[in-house]
Amino acid sequence: MTSPVYVALDTPDLERAKAIATKVRHHVGGIKLGLEFFTANGRSGVKEMAQLGLPIFLDLKLHDIPNTVAKAVQALRDLEPAVLTIHAAGGRAMMEDAKAAAPAGTKVVGVTVLTSLDDDDLRSIGVESDSHAQVERLTKLAREAGLDGVVCSGAEVKAAKRLWPDGFFVVPGVRPANGEAGDQKRVVTPRQALNDGASMLVIGRPITAAADPDEAARAIEATL
Numbered sequence: 001m002t003s004p005v006y007v008a009l010d011t012p013d014l015e016r017a018k019a020i021a022t023k024v025r026h027h028v029g030g031i032k033l034g035l036e037f038f039t040a041n042g043r044s045g046v047k048e049m050a051q052l053g054l055p056i057f058l059d060l061k062l063h064d065i066p067n068t069v070a071k072a073v074q075a076l077r078d079l080e081p082a083v084l085t086i087h088a089a090g091g092r093a094m095m096e097d098a099k100a101a102a103p104a105g106t107k108v109v110g111v112t113v114l115t116s117l118d119d120d121d122l123r124s125i126g127v128e129s130d131s132h133a134q135v136e137r138l139t140k141l142a143r144e145a146g147l148d149g150v151v152c153s154g155a156e157v158k159a160a161k162r163l164w165p166d167g168f169f170v171v172p173g174v175r176p177a178n179g180e181a182g183d184q185k186r187v188v189t190p191r192q193a194l195n196d197g198a199s200m201l202v203i204g205r206p207i208t209a210a211a212d213p214d215e216a217a218r219a220i221e222a223t224l
């Protein structure tokens with residue numbers, strides 16, 4: 001069975017990203033490249049990582065007016081990522097246009113509420129709903145807009161799946177039992193996230209910051 005774990009290679013250093021991906025490749029299902037990697041290495045860096053032969057999740061969390069996001073997605077078409085993120089808070093028209101601009105084989109998923117935010121953080125930016133209600137609201141909107149799924153924390157994935165039984169659910173903020181949360185505020189274990197309906201687990205530092213990333217990925221795999 002293909003692993004649901006995508007390792008987040010959050011580094012500006014292309015050689016380091018390649019080295020970690022090469023070490024863990026037999027214990028993960030793919031690699032996730034985000035803003036830190038992309039702003040340093042761009043499209044050519046993504047193409048170089050693609051040569052490793054693992055599926056690529058391009059986590060750029062696009063968020064702008066519909067025309068700008070659609071043009072950005074168009075510019076990424078030839079990279080053919082397995083998964084691409086946009087912010088669901090960009091609204092329905094933005095999500096519709098992003099999906100229309102993406103290649104057929106790319107799952108476009110909407111980030112609902114970042115896993116680094118809790119209810120106090122939401123209130124501080126003027127969102128009166130709690131994280132649970134806000135994830136539910138944006139999940140419904142992403143579905144109506146024709147996306148493939150959403151990004152949410154493991155604390156909400158069960159509720160999101162209830163609203164969208166055939167949706168694709170990406171869960172970051174995943175930590176092995178007793179793992180350090182760091183800047184993540186809504187955290188669950190890999191097993192719990194899968195039990196509750198996650199389709200894909202995004203795991204970064206618990207693997208990449210370990211003394212032996214391959215062993216860390218293997219240990220996580222053993223809990224699934």
Ligand SMILES: O=c1ccn([C@@H]2O[C@H](COP(=O)(O)O)[C@@H](O)[C@H]2O)c(=O)[nH]1
Pocket residue numbers: 008010034059111113114115116151152172173174184202203204205206
């Ligand atoms: O809500 C979100 C959306 C994306 N992420 C990304 O996932 C990884 C998590 O890394 P860890 O080191 O396992 O905390 C990171 O690349 C984020 O950009 C997220 O954490 N939360």
